[in-house]
Amino acid sequence: MSEPMPLFEVFVRSKRGLEHRHVGSLRAQDAEMAMQYAREIYTRRQEGVSLWVVRSGDIVASQEEDAAAFFDPADDKPYRQATYYDLPEGVKNL
Amino acid sequence: MAEIQVDVQARRFQERIDAEVRIEPKDWMPDAYRKTLIRQISQHAHSEIIGMQPEGGWITRAPSLRRKLILLSKVQDEGGHGLYLYSAAETLGASRASMIDALHSGRAKYSSIFNYPALTWADIGAIGWLVDSAAIVNQVPLQRCSFGPYARAMVRICKEESFHQRQGYEIMYTLATGSADQKAMAQDALNRWWWPSLMMFGPSDADSAHSSQSMAWKIKRFSNDELRQKFIDQAVPQADILGLEVPDTELAWDEQTQHYRYGAIDWDEFNRVVRGDGPCNRQRLAEHKRVHEAGAWVREAVVAYDRKHQDQSDV
Ligand SMILES: [Fe+2]
Ligand SMILES: [Fe+2]
Numbered sequence: 001m002s003e004p005m006p007l008f009e010v011f012v013r014s015k016r017g018l019e020h021r022h023v024g025s026l027r028a029q030d031a032e033m034a035m036q037y038a039r040e041i042y043t044r045r046q047e048g049v050s051l052w053v054v055r056s057g058d059i060v061a062s063q064e065e066d067a068a069a070f071f072d073p074a075d076d077k078p079y080r081q082a083t084y085y086d087l088p089e090g091v092k093n094l
Numbered sequence: 095m096a097e098i099q100v101d102v103q104a105r106r107f108q109e110r111i112d113a114e115v116r117i118e119p120k121d122w123m124p125d126a127y128r129k130t131l132i133r134q135i136s137q138h139a140h141s142e143i144i145g146m147q148p149e150g151g152w153i154t155r156a157p158s159l160r161r162k163l164i165l166l167s168k169v170q171d172e173g174g175h176g177l178y179l180y181s182a183a184e185t186l187g188a189s190r191a192s193m194i195d196a197l198h199s200g201r202a203k204y205s206s207i208f209n210y211p212a213l214t215w216a217d218i219g220a221i222g223w224l225v226d227s228a229a230i231v232n233q234v235p236l237q238r239c240s241f242g243p244y245a246r247a248m249v250r251i252c253k254e255e256s257f258h259q260r261q262g263y264e265i266m267y268t269l270a271t272g273s274a275d276q277k278a279m280a281q282d283a284l285n286r287w288w289w290p291s292l293m294m295f296g297p298s299d300a301d302s303a304h305s306s307q308s309m310a311w312k313i314k315r316f317s318n319d320e321l322r323q324k325f326i327d328q329a330v331p332q333a334d335i336l337g338l339e340v341p342d343t344e345l346a347w348d349e350q351t352q353h354y355r356y357g358a359i360d361w362d363e364f365n366r367v368v369r370g371d372g373p374c375n376r377q378r379l380a381e382h383k384r385v386h387e388a389g390a391w392v393r394e395a396v397v398a399y400d401r402k403h404q405d406q407s408d409v
Binding site: 016017019050077079080081082084085086087088090091092093094 | 115116118160163164167171227242245246256257259260261263264267328331332335
């Protein structure tokens with residue numbers, strides 16, 4: 001076996017109403033098999049009500065070294081947090 | 095045969111809802127539930143986007159750099175809220191273009207509050223304080239709405255709203271504790287925004303067309319009047335702390351019910367604004383159309399760029 005099978009990322013919705021969360025990855029020859037394997041590997045204990053499998057190669061990801069460019073601009077904007085504002089004494093429900 | 099099938103599905107659907115189980119986009123759902131949600135979510139999205147206009151007009155006129163940065167961030171958030179909501183509506187099969195078209199043709203509405211003008215800087219305070227507070231009172235129960243994508247969008251939105259409300263209250267407090275002129279300006283803004291804010295919760299329960307079915311579907315959890323009361327009970331003590339007067343001579347605390355009693359809402363005005371004859375209806379819609387058309391070249395460029403890259407990878 002020279003070519004490894006493609007890698008898939010697995011997402012599980014643990015409960016209706018919650019979002020799917022990434023739980024791990026696996027290798028499979030195609031999406032259908034990835035679904036079968038995911039069921040065997042990641043949901044043996046009723047961990048979920050819904051599964052997503054996505055080819056890892058189809059995920060576009062930011063890189064750790066680019067983190068500054070992506071996320072630092074939020075650092076100097078504390079006014080986006082509610083705690084930034086001083087409230088007069090006694091005011092409620094704000 | 096097919097009818098029996100639908101009956102069984104309909105029963106199972108309602109049982110799920112009764113058991114507080116969320117509905118997800120690929121689940122079977124009655125057509126009317128889908129339509130109701132598309133209408134509500136898309137109109138909610140339109141409100142966020144149209145709501146950027148009255149505040150957006152003050153970004154270049156904010157009284158300090160600090161206020162300008164805050165307002166810019168807030169208006170940017172509202173644009174984000176619109177996008178979360180359009181995406182949630184799209185999971186139900188509604189296309190973005192059809193939703194925009196419904197807005198432009200007048201088939202879809204948006205919150206009537208945004209048809210009032212923001213005349214002074216104090217209006218930016220009153221909008222953040224009152225309009226965002228009212229939006230929060232409306233949106234908190236929607237975090238438990240039966241449709242998963244809408245409920246999850248609301249969780250994100252509610253988290254972001256709390257700074258909106260506080261920055262508005264801070265503006266009001268600064269003006270109300272400033273010079274006599276500044277205080278008068280804050281009072282004037284409160285006078286103009288109070289009643290339209292109460293109208294944000296929609297017609298009174300006796301006249302509300304969509305309520306009971308939406309309640310049964312757990313899209314709506316509280317009636318319009320219940321939500322309005324909650325808002326009033328919260329806002330009146332906040333106005334007291336500002337030292338401003340709520341423009342309602344009948345407003346009084348009722349010991350027995352532990353709620354504020356309030357005067358009659360001018361529903362004629364509400365209906366007029368909903369029908370299209372508020373102070374800014376035409377202007378708001380015309381501006382949305384103008385920007386949408388002016389941005390057409392961007393949408394075309396994106397498609398052209400994508401096509402070019404596909405052609406290259408085909409080679
Ligand atoms: Fe919003
Ligand atoms: Fe807001």
